Amino acid sequence: xxxEFILNGEAVRMDAPPDMRALDLIRDVLGLTGxxxxxxxxxxxxxxxLVNGVAVNSCLIYAxxxxxxxxxxxxxxxxxxxxxxxxxxxxxEGAVQCGYCTPGMLMSAKxxxxxxxxxxxxxxxxxxxxxxxxxxxxxxxxxxxxxxAKEMRDE
Amino acid sequence: xxxxxxNIVGKPVKKVDGVELVTGRAKFAGDIRIPGTLHGYQRRAxxxxxxxxxxxxxxxxxVRGVLFVLLAEDIPGPNIMGILPPFDQPLLAYxxxxxxxxxxxxxxxxxxxxxxxxxxxxxxxIEPLEPILSPExxxxxxxxxxxxxxxxxxxxxxxxxxxxxxxxxxxxxxxxTYETSFQEHAYIEPETVLAVPGGxxxxxxxxxxxxxxxxxxxxxxxxxxxxxxxxxxxAYTGGSFGGKDDVAAEIGILASVAAVKGGAPVMIAHxxxxxxxxxxxxHASKIHYRTGAKKDGTITARExxxxxxxxxxxxxxxxxTMKTIIHAAGPYxxxxxxxxxxxxxxxxxxxxxxxxxxxxxxxxxxxxxxxxLAAKLGIDPLELRRKNALRAGLPNAxxxxxxxxxxxxxxxxxIREHKNRHTGAKRKxxxxxxxxxxxxxxxxxxxxxxxxxxxxxxxxxxxxxxxGSVLVGVGLTDxxxxxxxxxxxxxxxxxxxxxxxxxxxxxDTDSVHDSGPTIASRATTVxxxxxxxxxxxxxxxxxxxxxLMLKCGEEEVDIAENFVLHKKDKNVRxxxxxxxxxxxxxxxxxxxxxxxxxxxxxxxxxxxxxRIYIAYNFGTHFMSVRVDRYTGRVEVLDHVxxxxxxxxxxxxxxxxxxxxxxxxxxxxxxxxxVETRDGCIINPNFSDxxxxxxxxxxxxxxxxxxxxxxTGPYGAKGVGEPPVAGAAAAFANAVSDAAGVRFVRLxxxxxxxxxxxx
Numbered sequence: 001x002x003x004e005f006i007l008n009g010e011a012v013r014m015d016a017p018p019d020m021r022a023l024d025l026i027r028d029v030l031g032l033t034g035x036x037x038x039x040x041x042x043x044x045x046x047x048x049x050l051v052n053g054v055a056v057n058s059c060l061i062y063a064x065x066x067x068x069x070x071x072x073x074x075x076x077x078x079x080x081x082x083x084x085x086x087x088x089x090x091x092x093e094g095a096v097q098c099g100y101c102t103p104g105m106l107m108s109a110k111x112x113x114x115x116x117x118x119x120x121x122x123x124x125x126x127x128x129x130x131x132x133x134x135x136x137x138x139x140x141x142x143x144x145x146x147x148x149a150k151e152m153r154d155e
Numbered sequence: 156x157x158x159x160x161x162n163i164v165g166k167p168v169k170k171v172d173g174v175e176l177v178t179g180r181a182k183f184a185g186d187i188r189i190p191g192t193l194h195g196y197q198r199r200a201x202x203x204x205x206x207x208x209x210x211x212x213x214x215x216x217x218v219r220g221v222l223f224v225l226l227a228e229d230i231p232g233p234n235i236m237g238i239l240p241p242f243d244q245p246l247l248a249y250x251x252x253x254x255x256x257x258x259x260x261x262x263x264x265x266x267x268x269x270x271x272x273x274x275x276x277x278x279x280x281i282e283p284l285e286p287i288l289s290p291e292x293x294x295x296x297x298x299x300x301x302x303x304x305x306x307x308x309x310x311x312x313x314x315x316x317x318x319x320x321x322x323x324x325x326x327x328x329x330x331x332t333y334e335t336s337f338q339e340h341a342y343i344e345p346e347t348v349l350a351v352p353g354g355x356x357x358x359x360x361x362x363x364x365x366x367x368x369x370x371x372x373x374x375x376x377x378x379x380x381x382x383x384x385x386x387x388x389x390a391y392t393g394g395s396f397g398g399k400d401d402v403a404a405e406i407g408i409l410a411s412v413a414a415v416k417g418g419a420p421v422m423i424a425h426x427x428x429x430x431x432x433x434x435x436x437x438h439a440s441k442i443h444y445r446t447g448a449k450k451d452g453t454i455t456a457r458e459x460x461x462x463x464x465x466x467x468x469x470x471x472x473x474x475x476t477m478k479t480i481i482h483a484a485g486p487y488x489x490x491x492x493x494x495x496x497x498x499x500x501x502x503x504x505x506x507x508x509x510x511x512x513x514x515x516x517x518x519x520x521x522x523x524x525x526x527x528l529a530a531k532l533g534i535d536p537l538e539l540r541r542k543n544a545l546r547a548g549l550p551n552a553x554x555x556x557x558x559x560x561x562x563x564x565x566x567x568x569x570i571r572e573h574k575n576r577h578t579g580a581k582r583k584x585x586x587x588x589x590x591x592x593x594x595x596x597x598x599x600x601x602x603x604x605x606x607x608x609x610x611x612x613x614x615x616x617x618x619x620x621x622x623g624s625v626l627v628g629v630g631l632t633d634x635x636x637x638x639x640x641x642x643x644x645x646x647x648x649x650x651x652x653x654x655x656x657x658x659x660x661x662x663d664t665d666s667v668h669d670s671g672p673t674i675a676s677r678a679t680t681v682x683x684x685x686x687x688x689x690x691x692x693x694x695x696x697x698x699x700x701x702x703l704m705l706k707c708g709e710e711e712v713d714i715a716e717n718f719v720l721h722k723k724d725k726n727v728r729x730x731x732x733x734x735x736x737x738x739x740x741x742x743x744x745x746x747x748x749x750x751x752x753x754x755x756x757x758x759x760x761x762x763x764x765x766r767i768y769i770a771y772n773f774g775t776h777f778m779s780v781r782v783d784r785y786t787g788r789v790e791v792l793d794h795v796x797x798x799x800x801x802x803x804x805x806x807x808x809x810x811x812x813x814x815x816x817x818x819x820x821x822x823x824x825x826x827x828x829v830e831t832r833d834g835c836i837i838n839p840n841f842s843d844x845x846x847x848x849x850x851x852x853x854x855x856x857x858x859x860x861x862x863x864x865x866t867g868p869y870g871a872k873g874v875g876e877p878p879v880a881g882a883a884a885a886f887a888n889a890v891s892d893a894a895g896v897r898f899v900r901l902x903x904x905x906x907x908x909x910x911x912x913x
Contacts, residue, residue, distance in 0.1 A: 094170075100343045
């Protein structure tokens with residue numbers, strides 16, 4: 001079926017099978033492999049994307065659900081070589097180890113900061129509660145989100 | 156080296172591959188797109204034990220998109236995937252299946268969906284055998300033999316002094332039995348490979364893996380081609396923790412055989428469930444300890460008997476057995492020790508390497524026992540540990556003596572300072588009596604380098620361009636732990652260049668020297684030393700060139716921040732690029748391949764007495780908790796981890812290892828339990844297998860003690876594995892303290908706590 005949506009700021013018009021997962025559309029058809037698959041069951045958050053600003057597991061929704069929506073993946077965060085404050089903070093705080101959960105983690109954090117410029121630690125926990133990271137122990141991820149929030153407020 | 160002012164080593168440095176990772180540009184194996192790629196999916200046994208009587212692949216061939224099926228007879232080589240002796244693990248089972256996740260066939264199709272459907276469609280007839288599900292059953296007389304040689308995988312003993320005499324000298328003796336459960340690695344990237352046949356008679360395999368040269372050897376053997384025909388590229392690897400060795404070889408070989416047969420690229424990307432049931436776990440264990448001490452706390456003897464449940468195949472059980480006995484007596488001066496450890500086959504998913512490699516299990520048991528001893532003696536647990544702590548000049552349980560870099564006592568003292576500062580701190584108010592408060596400590600050690608597991612050599616290349624930029628290549632892999640960044644820091648420090656001038660190669664077997672597996676917390680220590688040497692050789696060329704240009708002695712030349720300087724007159728400086736260019740035209744070598752070889756282990760195999768590791772990381776953890784007496788919920792209020800890391804290379808990296816490793820230890824101690832029914836895992840997903848989430852995070856604070864290690868670059872030693880054991884054991888002691896009950900089995904779940912509190 002025919003789909004029309006905005007992906008990382010650009011209009012996309014294409015055909016997609018109705019039973020294709022949004023994750024596969026993004027990775028395999030559109031070639032944006034920054035979005036990762038970790039479990040295929042909505043349990044790890046590695047495939048998190050933003051749909052109309054809301055963080056969703058792209059493994060759990062079908063591609064047609066994107067029709068008419070505004071979609072963002074990790075590839076849409078940076079402006080050219082200029083990193084988004086979240087990306088920069090993740091690097092500065094050492095919140096990235098293997099980096100496989102990072103794209104999903106960044107998208108969940110972005111959904112939060114777009115709504116709430118000064119989140120509490122509990123609100124950050126809530127926002128990334130569905131994103132599993134096995135490497136970092138999360139301490140530096142929390143710090144990175146706080147740092148990015150501050151930087152975005154100061155801008 | 157200690158008096159030198161360091162510019163880059165010791166400073167917090169961003170990951171050299173960080174930008175690729177935060178932008179989504181980094182290519183993990185599953186992200187590589189080659190037109191015409193086929194997909195492989197494994198058909199697994201589905202039952203824990205049985206004899207294969209018939210395999211009919213015809214139904215799979217009827218699935219649209221399926222191209223062919225591989226069975227054991229289609230593997231050109233020996234059909235073996237085991238990475239160590241006794242090489243007991245077939246790639247594809249053909250006569251007997253020994254665990255539910257065992258592969259019997261690979262279906263290759265145009266899509267993963269079709270391959271999966273094809274795998275399900277194959278008709279595999281297996282005559283079930285009564286599964287053997289515990290080491291006790293496996294070792295019973297007359298038990299069915301899981302392997303021809305019997306059910307004992309491996310057995311070793313450590314013997315030091317005279318334990319009988321040691322216990323006679325003891326005023327008190329404590330004795331107990333402890334158990335730990337299997338643990339899943341749960342790296343977020345499931346195992347993935349892509350094998351691409353080249354037009355040149357070679358094959359390239361992109362793999363999420365830990366040890367690319369292992370893969371190369373196994374792929375070549377099973378393809379029955381020379382190893383030089385195979386190129387393994389370590390793609391960005393989404394975590395490994397010891398886990399992506401056997402299974403990476405398994406799917407690397409299968410994809411390669413399929414790619415050659417199909418004449419097309421073949422990808423195998425595991426589902427989460429496959430990742431849990433079809434790759435190795437941390438060994439479950441049963442550990443009996445007996446410890447004797449004098450009234451003043453001096454330990455006189457320890458006797459330990461350990462049984463590891465190794466599951467269906469040997470994998471790294473032999474090496475885990477050795478590491479376990481070497482560490483079982485703990486980081487103490489124990490004059491008389493006997494340790495016996497055996498690994499046993501059962502019909503379960505096989506156990507192998509997992510961050511810590513046996514040490515977390517024995518550390519939990521040993522440190523629980525030390526607390527029991529402290530209680531019996533009426534001595535403060537931390538003071539008892541300090542009294543017996545290993546110090547420079549004292550022999551450890553293998554009789555090895557280190558004259559330096561034994562910073563255990565300092566880690567204890569730092570923890571004591573922390574505790575003292577916080578004794579006065581107010582506990583949270585609880586009028587209801589709902590919360591029980593407690594605290595625990597743990598001391599641990601972890602051997603660095605291959606040690607008893609074999610020779611330890613790393614090759615590193617350092618290459619400077621005429622513009623003064625540097626390319627570093629090391630045969631050890633970065634799976635997220637940050638070793639590429641450490642290697643870059645060491646090269647930058649030696650060569651006096653800034654970090655932005657350094658690149659570190661992605662590891663591929665064509666372009667780096669075989670440096671063995673990336674295990675045993677050895678990358679920083681042995682790998683870093685190889686970089687240190689290679690960079691030093693390149694620096695020698697630069698100094699020689701600069702001395703000609705500045706008309707001074709080589710020893711008067713210094714390099715800092717991309718400039719060559721005259722030591723006595725800092726105003727005399729030349730851009731490094733000019734010196735490098737001149738060196739190039741003069742013919743002074745700007746590239747070097749150097750090796751770092753750890754001194755070989757030298758010990759008696761029957762007693763494990765001798766020189767084994769090149770260094771140990773020592774650590775002390777403190778954890779305070781409160782426990783909800785009604786729900787068993789545990790809140791960790793404070794966690795401080797002090798480790799002797801020799802020298803901090805990258806503070807951000809060390810903290811990251813300590814925070815992340817500690818949370819894996821916490822998972823082992825509290826949350827994670829691989830549940831089985833009739834030999835099959837019933838929780839192979841993240842809903843039912845509880846990997847710690849952000850809400851479970853520990854308030855970890857890292858304290859680094861720097862007791863320089865002469866065998867590491869600038870005195871550094873590894874820190875990847877140690878925090879797992881530290882946090883797990885400190886948690887067990889803290890919860891036992893709070894509940895007033897000694898918990899002897901990991902994980903200590905909420906249910907266990909509620910039950911114990913009655």
